Amino acid sequence: MKTFKFLAIFFLAATVFVSCSDDDSGDNNPEPVNEEETITTMTITLVPEGGGDTVTFQSQDLDGDGPNAPVVTVSDLAGNTTYNATIVLLNETENPAENITEEVEEEADEHQFIFEIGGSVASAVATDQDGNGNPVGIEFNLETNTAGSGSLTVTLRHEPTKPNDGTLSGAGGETDIAVTFNFNITQ
Amino acid sequence: MNSLKTIWLAMFLPFLIFGQDCDLKLTGTVIDYHDQSMLPGATITILNSDKATLSNLDGTFLIKNLCAGNYEIEVSHPECSTVFIPIEITEDRTIEIKLEHHLEELKEVEVVGNSTRKQTNSAQESTLKLAEIEQYTIGSLGDALKELSGVSTLNTGAFISKPAIHGLNGSRVLLLNNGVRMQDMEWGDEHAPNIDINAAGKITVVKGASALKYGGDAIGGVILVEPLTVINKDSLFGKTVISGATNGRGGNINTELTKSYKSGWYVRGQVSYKRLGDQEAPDYVLSNTGIQNFGVNFNAGKRTFEMGWEAYYSYINTEIAILRASHIGNTDDLIRSINSRQPLVIRDFTYDLLNPRQQVGHHLAKGLFYKRFEGLGKLSLQYDFQQNQRFEYDIRRGEDDDRASIDLRLTTHTLSTDFKWDANAKLDVTVGLLARYQENFPNPDTGVRRLIPDYEKYDFGSFLIGEYKATADLTFDAGFRYDFSRIDAKKFYITSRWEERGYDQEFNDLIIEDLGTQLLVNPILDFNNISTTFGAAYAKDSNRKLRLNFALAKRAPNPSELFSDGLHHSASRIELGDLRIKSETSHKVSFSWEEKFEHWSFTLAPYANYIDDFILLEPTNVEFTLRGAFPVWSYRQTNARLFGLDFNANANWIANLNTAHQFSIVKGTDTENDIPIINIPAANTLNSITFLKPEWNNFEFSLTSNYVFEQNETPPNIIIFSPEQNQEVELDINSAPDAYHLINIQTQLQFNLGKNNNLTTSLLINNLTNTVYRDYLNRQRYFADDLGRNIIIQLKFNY
Secondary structure (H helix, E strand, C coil), X not given: CHHHHHHHHHHHHHHHHHHCCCCCCCCCCCCCCCCCCCCCEEEEEEEECCCCCCEEEEEECCCCCCCCCCEEECCCEECCCEEEEEEXXXXXXXXXXXXXXXXXXXXXXXXXXXXXXXXXXXXEEECCECCCCCECCCEEEEEECCCEEEEEEEEEEECXXXXXXXXXXXXXXXXXXXXXXXXXXXX | CHHHHHHHHHHHHHHHCCCCCCCEEEEEEEEEXXXXXXXXXXXXEECCCCCEEECCCCCEEEEEEECCEEEEEEEEECCEEEEEEEEEECXXXXXXXXXXXXXXXXXXXXXXXXXXXXXXXXXXEEEECHHHHHCCCCCCHHHHHCCCCCEEEEEECXXXXXXXXXXXXXXXXXXXXXXXXXXXXXXXXXXXXCCCHHHCCEEEEEECCCCHHHCCCCCCEEEEEECCCCCCCCEEEEEEEXXXXXXXXXXXXXXXXXXXXXXXXXXXXXXXXXXXCCEECCCCEECCCCEEEEEEEEEEEEECCCEEEXXXXXXXXXXXXXXXXXXXXXXXXXXXXXXXXXXXXXXXXXXXXXXXXXXXXXXXXXXXXXEEECCCEEEXXXXXXXXXXXXXXXXXCHHHHHCCCEEEEEXXXXXXXXXXXXXXXXXXXXXXXXXXXXEEEECHHHCCCCCCCEEEEEEEEEEEEEEEECCCCEEEEEEEEEEEEEEEEEEEEEHHHHHHCCHHHHCHHHEEEXXXXXXXXXXXXXXXXXXXXXXXXXXXXXXXXXXXXXXXXXXXXXXXXXXXXXXXXXXXXXXXXXXXXXXXXXXXXXXXXXXXXXXXXXXXXXXXEEEEEEEEEEEEEEEEECCEEEEEEEEEEEEEEEEXXXXXXXXXXXXXXXXXXXXXXXXXXXCCCCEECCCCCCCEEEEEXXXXXXCCCCEEEEEEEEEECCCCCCCCCEEEEECCCCXXXXXXXXXXCCCEEEEEEEEEEEEECXXXXXXXXXXXXXXXXXXXXXXXXXXXXXXXXXXXXXXXXXXXXXX
């Protein structure tokens, strides 16, 4: 009898222990996290040398790693023209938008934009340099040929081999951005 | 009459055959009949002779220089009733002696050859003993488990090693550390169990869901890691093991000390530290693959037959660097890695642990109490607490390099109790109850969206298991378990993801806050699962054993299967869970046939596992971001079928030479789509030859050959668009690497250093021929070759 009494108390104690367990879930909702490192937007501003219309290329992916693909917008370029181009990177998931270009500038020796061209584009060459005298590519010159279609693929590599031959395979490292712009060259 | 005859024989036979060989050996193990633990300190005496010995820490003993003949041996132990066993010796012989712990029951003993420790009556099981475990002090739990047939590992590099049983891993494999079910985020592929192998005295693997006592959801199986059992006698003993390895240029030190008293009190402590630098493949350094590991555990209690308690605490902290070349930007980077056939980053050897790396700390505390009621049974009550803190550091821009990308804290409280009714000699029945509360806290300060959301989880379980000994040869078992679990999560979804998943059609009532681009959602999911098992074991003359078992098990989805949502940089993929995922149900039939002959023995163990609503993660499509294209891996459910076979054989060719042979194969099919299942281990065979010469300081030399076949059944590769190549390309992520063959050797010597002290020295060489290979189940196979030659020297002091 004593045994059963003991057992009964034991199971009872166990039940009480369990039912008393934590119930403080309350209304404390977790705070949201905004991705700080996502780059949502790349804007390239192309200013023609010797005057003319400034052209803007943009790739924008407002949901970051979400399911929506980036939206790419381009305008026509003029033929036989050299454009002084500048890249701006933004994280627009934050409010106000964070300028990521500054972070790339600060770590210029660990980053490089690689340019690949197609169609009537004659060349795309970085005009800026990091502390070691190697190209970075936040600023670059883009030169067009005569009229036709053209393409420009901009790839930002993190921790590339520097200096390199300006190709993707020569640069190595890992990709932070890869965007292709297809456009027309008029005239 | 019989006993008279035995005594008569025992007394006279040795004389009758006098003049024959007298260099025979009797070896064996003394085991507790009830809890199957190894019994150290049992006295084994050959009656009518001057030969007697004590069983060692792992319960083993050796008596040398016996003449052929019939003997009677007396086995006594302070905690158990003394038994007498008649035995015939015509050759070297190994026996297993089970001592009856029950003082109130009849003196009973079973002598069975070499059977392994059993957790269940009829399921397939394998055990690793201390001597085998000690070879892996510098490795991981997974490395040691791979010794067993039917057990493989899913690796991320050399140190992140997740055990897989009969082809199933992750949440389908339960790990029990000294009786506590590990709650350490087993859901991720790169989350290895936080168990220090140095603290293990014995490891048992139950292949399948039949050990219902530990959980109903062990569709793969259960792994029990236990420290050595302390015996009730006045003693102070310990050991220190020092290991050094050439590959990684580091080592491990482990030391433990136990003080025990005849009254049942004991206290034990153990500490280990491991440090290795970059691992090396045959042709290059695997940059950033070092490890630092610190483990400590402390144990105290009192153990008597009628009553006892135990307090246990363990802490482990592991920091593992992840191969630098495996961190990639987008799909094109992955294609480059696969095609280049060698890592894209190779640096000089270093001990530094750089990003990417992970750091995990795990606290485990347990309190156990048991009491035996005379003529009724044994009641146990256990409380355990666990806290797992995981940091993962990625390669990030700027100052964020020292800020973790993943910062999760998982806290678990478990209360369990069971009562074992064993007053009836033929029938054992155990009933149990369990309650568990778990909380996950993902720290928002990472600046990276949470991989696993905030959640609270409640579990309640109850079971009833029984074993009925129908005849001396035949035992039946049956079990039933019910589990309830509730997950109450609060998770942010990107609004576009919520819509893309179609959740806005079904789950909009779960939204508790709309932040525009993100939604805060509060899913509360309940799962009711029933598991059952029954089987029979037949043992004839201890030479033949047949076991047949059926297990039905249901497993509720884990948080990763439900909530995963985001980009894994290390894997270059977007992983998506699904709120709609329900429990999966496994039906497994297993059979084993064990046969012993004079000089050899074998075990043949086939099984079939049909799983309804099998949850799997596989590549489905591609999504584009500014970074480029990423394959999307989604969790989905399908019906699956796994067929497999494990084969083991041992042979004693001549007195000092024996060989062991193993072969395992498993075939997995997604029966809905008729395609192979991903990550199923390839067929493999392990063969070893061992030479033993006890006279030469217990000299032992063994050579092991491990041949792993090519996995020829893999799911199809996926076709994706490569922006870099501007065309659709085949992404070679499912193809399996070639077959490979590794040769390992091991040799050891033991020296006596006075009374009760000895030193064991061993030399191990893994991958002797420095073979270049990649393994299908290593996630770093896309980026680099596997490990090259490794020479390990180990010194073990027992005192």
